[in-house]
Amino acid sequence: EPEVTQTPSHQVTQMGQEVILRCVPISNHLYFYWYRQILGQKVEFLVSFYNNEISEKSEIFDDQFSVERPDGSNFTLKIRSTKLEDSAMYFCASSAQGAGDTQYFGPGTRLTVL
Amino acid sequence: GENVEQHPSTLSVQEGDSAVIKCTYSDSASNYFPWYKQELGKGPQLIIDIRSNVGEKKDQRIAVTLNKTAKHFSLHITETQPEDSAVYFCARGPGHSGYALNFGKGTSLLVTP
Numbered sequence: 001e002p003e004v005t006q007t008p009s010h011q012v013t014q015m016g017q018e019v020i021l022r023c024v025p026i027s028n029h030l031y032f033y034w035y036r037q038i039l040g041q042k043v044e045f046l047v048s049f050y051n052n053e054i055s056e057k058s059e060i061f062d063d064q065f066s067v068e069r070p071d072g073s074n075f076t077l078k079i080r081s082t083k084l085e086d087s088a089m090y091f092c093a094s095s096a097q098g099a100g101d102t103q104y105f106g107p108g109t110r111l112t113v114l
Numbered sequence: 115g116e117n118v119e120q121h122p123s124t125l126s127v128q129e130g131d132s133a134v135i136k137c138t139y140s141d142s143a144s145n146y147f148p149w150y151k152q153e154l155g156k157g158p159q160l161i162i163d164i165r166s167n168v169g170e171k172k173d174q175r176i177a178v179t180l181n182k183t184a185k186h187f188s189l190h191i192t193e194t195q196p197e198d199s200a201v202y203f204c205a206r207g208p209g210h211s212g213y214a215l216n217f218g219k220g221t222s223l224l225v226t227p
Contacts, residue, residue: 004157031213043150043158043203045214056213091157100146100165100207103215105157 002026004106006092012112013082021077021109023092032075033093033103034067036060043091049075050098082113118206120218127194127225135221137204138186146207147180147187148215153200161202162189194225 005024013019025032034046047057049067064080075094079086089108095101119138127133137147145166150158164171164178164187171178175194180187191198201222205215 033213035215042219043205043215043217045216048213050213058214099213102148102160102163104160105150107157 002028004092004094004104006090006106006109008109009107010110010112012114015084015113016081019079019082019111021079021090021092021111023075023077023106024073025075025092025094026096026104027073029094029096029104031055031095031098031101032067032069033095034077035091035093035105036088037091037108038088046077055098079111082111084113087111087113118204118216118218120204120221122221123219124222125224127223129194129196129225129227131194133189133191133194133198133223133225135189135202135204135223136186137188137206137218138184139206139216140185141206142182142185144206144208147178148205148207149176149178149189150203150205150217151200152203152220158203191223194223196225196227199223199225 007022032049035043037043045058047061048055066078068076089110091108092106093103095103148163149161151161152158162176162178164180175192177190201220203220204218
């Protein structure tokens with residue numbers, strides 16, 4: 001069964017450093033998403049991406065965040081200058097269609113900012 | 115997005131009993147309601163979803179009911195097994211536009227043998 005994959009599984013970085021989290025969505029999906037989950041809290045939406053542009057973003061997704069689909073398979077989330085409060089699990093998801101379609105989640109990247 | 119309220123936050127049942135988790139929402143335009151199961155250290159896995167054109171959907175031991183008038187939906191797990199132990203999240207999909215899923219705070223279900 002096709003699945004979303006993410007690398008790395010765990011990323012440790014120093015405050016102020018840039019990090020790039022990588023995702024490979026399900027191959028025939030067209031819509032891609034990033035969510036985050038701070039330890040013990042609910043999953044929160046960050047951004048959705050379709051046709052090489054952001055289609056929706058939350059207030060969490062400020063100027064330090066960016067997304068990119070650099071090639072036909074990868075989808076990345078970049079945090080330009082990490083802060084302590086960016087420590088969380090980051091989940092990538094994808095769906096075949098847009099609003100209201102089933103979103104399939106990857107296993108997540110645990111980001112630890114020291 | 116508008117909040118989804120989920121109850122209870124923790125639930126402990128004996129193996130073989132049923133478990134029910136309830137969620138309420140306020141945006142009447144919402145029309146998609148998935149449930150995800152999250153095991154320790156893993157990503158959320160879709161277990162069942164329902165769209166607003168139906169009131170109930172069942173898949174083996176799992177069922178979801180939706181009351182659009184009252185704006186609540188529930189997950190029902192029958193004949194629970196220890197491997198059902200996990201955190202369960204309800205979510206609300208967007209209404210007329212948008213893509214974001216708005217999650218509840220989760221229910222930690224423990225099934226004891």
